[in-house]
Amino acid sequence: MASFPEPEWFLALGRLMEAEGELFRRIGYAETRFAIRVIADDSAKTEHTTGLEISGYQIVRALALDDVAAFDPDFVVCARRSTWQRMLDEIQRGGRPDLRHTLSSLALIGEELWLESSDQLREDKFYRFNQTLQELFNLAVKLR
């Protein structure tokens, strides 16, 4: 069984996304290419970066990234492993993260989780498609 943040883990989320088609269709389509970066708890070292592409109601690409610039993401969501783990644990418990631990809330304060982007206009896609991104992560409750 793949684990976060391996590409296979996200592809499994993608299959759930397609199975939950009605929910995502009601939210509306999304089109964005972005990356998830996991940073070690005890250093500034990047452990993993996974590139993801959502087109419509599907994850059409998930791959481990060595060269983030070549992937040219709209934005990179960065957090320490413990922050990601807390979010996933809360999703496992309640189907969604606690109120102040959503992707958007954490990115607002920017200490535990932050965004990187070369262009504010492209970074703003994180907000344009935020409901889709959060619901995608919330599907982790269905992963065994």
Added chain:
Amino acid sequence: MPTVQIKDEDRIGSEARIRLEPSTYLKKLFETGTPDLGWMNQHGEWGVRAKPGNLGLRLKDIEIGSYGVVPDRGGEHRSMAPRGAAIPDEVPSLGFSINDKAECWADNAAELYEEAVARQWSSARDIPWNELKPLPADLEHAMCQLCTFLTEVEFIAADGPTRWMSRMNQDFLEVKMFLATQAMDEARHTDVFRKRALANGGGLGKASPLAQLSLKRIFDSPSFSTQTARLHLLGEGFVLTMFRQGEFIAPSRVDQEIFRRCMQDESRHVGYGTMHLRAQLKARPDLAEEIHDQLDDAESILLQTFSVPELVEPMAILMGGGIEHFDKGMELQSQLWRRIVNEYLQRCDSAGLDRRPRCLLPADFARLFEA
């Protein structure tokens, strides 16, 4: 053959004061029974077969051949005849005054229009109102005051641009269609914050003369592009951050859903504004000074607006989690202020406007309190 029954059919037109003579064409058709069909030889590019993509047939899928060409100058006929159609000489002008593409265009307008249509939501259906629970009085007061402010300001992003929308040449229909979605979004924001204020034991709070002044200046902007700078770049950018804060400070999932959904809508508006200014400044670099002047005034009013208790304190109470944590709330506000200013300036950069040397908004929140 059965006919459609119309009540009092014999009275229809019996008191009409004018009588229309049948046209030459209709007389000929009546007499000969032979259709004219000349219109079949008058058309735009023919034989077009747009193919839907994975998300259906979108505007970008019909940007084919001549239909995909948006002219730098809108049609001189100034009518609503569709771009690409065969347009007779005698179409009457509607007097459109925004006829240069750069005056309103943004390369992402069609994309944002389709996205907006796909991501519409209903405040009645999609907000879990039944999950609202009573809040401590200070939090409910603060939330209601915040909702009052947002209800007060949101519709300017419909009223403001639509004043100009009706003046835009119809050849720029993608922009007009996007602005129509923006107006719909703002209707929904006005509605959802009004509903929230009235749904949990509170009510509307105090309106703000300074917020009204800010809206008036947006409304009275001398051109669409200067209005865009005031409205989309500064105003909506600022409100976007408030929505993000709202999602963070939400005391319940109901409030969180409201703010998150509004945040998504607002990001599209900011995206349009940024790209429009980029297009406009590329075509008319000389307009930068006029836009700077407008932003000087808009930033000044924004600073004054957030210097009154009914606008500063609700957010601090919500950020801190209650009046007893007011200081903590102000501290969080201080951290966020730097981010607000930074994102605004980055959007100015993205639009091609070097605002940094001239910006009146201090990066350091503490400077707002200095004499």
